């Protein structure tokens with residue numbers, strides 16, 4: 001198929017829709033594709049008027065997707081059990097017959113707790129339209145969900161979606177916002193108490209690690225455009241995942257996270273332990289010294305080690321082979337650097353993405369160890385609902401699935417910017433340094449949003 005401009009691609013998909021004989025289509029999802037010329041995906045997405053809007057950019061810069069609208073979704077707003085999730089996942093598998101069909105979405109940090117409106121505890125979308133870049137190749141994808149309902153109606157909705165597309169306009173230049181008020185939950189005093197509770201020897205003997213987090217609410221005069229903010233964030237930390245979910249004009253969740261939950265290629269799984277943090281140096285020599293100190297630091301090494309051991313233990317029953325022996329390395333970001341260790345596994349043949357999510361999320365990089373008692377502590381004492389912060393966001397498809405851990409993230413609402421940051425608390429954690437670690441983790445997004 002020859003490469004065309006986006007507007008020509010839209011015309012040719014419209015033409016193909018008129019020629020379709022739906023009675024001959026057997027598959028539950030029909031996907032039409034058209035190669036297109038180079039296009040700035042984030043700017044295109046920001047310009048569109050339809051919702052949901054979803055953006056996904058993998059950590060390796062080789063692929064990027066911008067999706068508009070929904071032709072099918074699974075959405076658990078109030079409650080969800082693992083049994084329900086497992087059964088929905090099984091039903092959806094038949095929809096994923098074509099390798100390019102993807103459901104994009106997320107799972108809240110704690111699916112037993114209330115989450116944010118529109119996001120829910122679990123929400124995955126099969127987009128109506130998707131622009132996807134794979135290396136230098138761009139294509140426009142259109143999905144028709146034919147498993148249930150009226151096929152003619154579905155066809156009409158698809159035509160409407162194509163009709164509603166508007167050409168990409170450049171992103172608005174980034175603007176700093178004035179912060180009218182800042183509120184931290186927990187505040188610094190409460191944080192000190194919580195850190196003391198977690199490091200108290202008796203508690204710590206049973207629950208050696210809890211990742212405590214903080215919700216920083218900024219009241220602002222005018223909320224910034226999420227896609228402009230995400231584009232700036234991407235520029236500062238290009239080696240991170242960048243993604244955004246906007247289900248309505250009012251609310252958007254954006255993240256520029258370094259942390260991979262997992263990437264699955266058929267039965268090959270890549271994951272990692274990313275935990276343990278220090279700042280960047282002002283000079284190359286200072287930066288190198290800080291990195292070496294981080295590698296040599298006992299508390300930070302244990303902090304990372306807990307994550308590695310847990311992931312390896314969770315993967316063992318699901319895998320024929322697990323390799324968690326890669327050397328400990330440094331992952332550098334704009335303002336901070338982390339301890340990082342790659343973990344690989346060869347999955348057993350019958351293992352699916354839902355089982356992986358169930359086993360791996362949340363890791364002790366965002367929850368703690370043991371998982372259940374750390375989660376109980378967070379539920380009882382943290383003082384706010386994390387929603388999708390520290391949740392698992394990504395996409396599912398037949399051969400390839402990828403999820404990032406939604407840290408370094410922001411929920412934008414009218415008049416309010418909600419920022420989140422957490423830090424692994426274990427024996428040896430100092431409340432003041434861990435509080436400072438939260439500030440360091442917010443430094444990049446703060447420098448984009450406000451005069452800093």
Ligand SMILES: C=C(O[C@H]1C=CC=C(C(=O)O)[C@@H]1O)C(=O)O
Pocket residue numbers: 211213259274275276277303338364365366407408420421422423424441
């Ligand atoms: C929970 C967060 O970071 C995790 C990931 C990397 C390093 C971490 C740490 O050193 O504490 C955290 O475990 C966050 O940024 O909100």
Ligand SMILES: [Mg+2]
Pocket residue numbers: 275276277303423424437
């Ligand atoms: Mg830490």
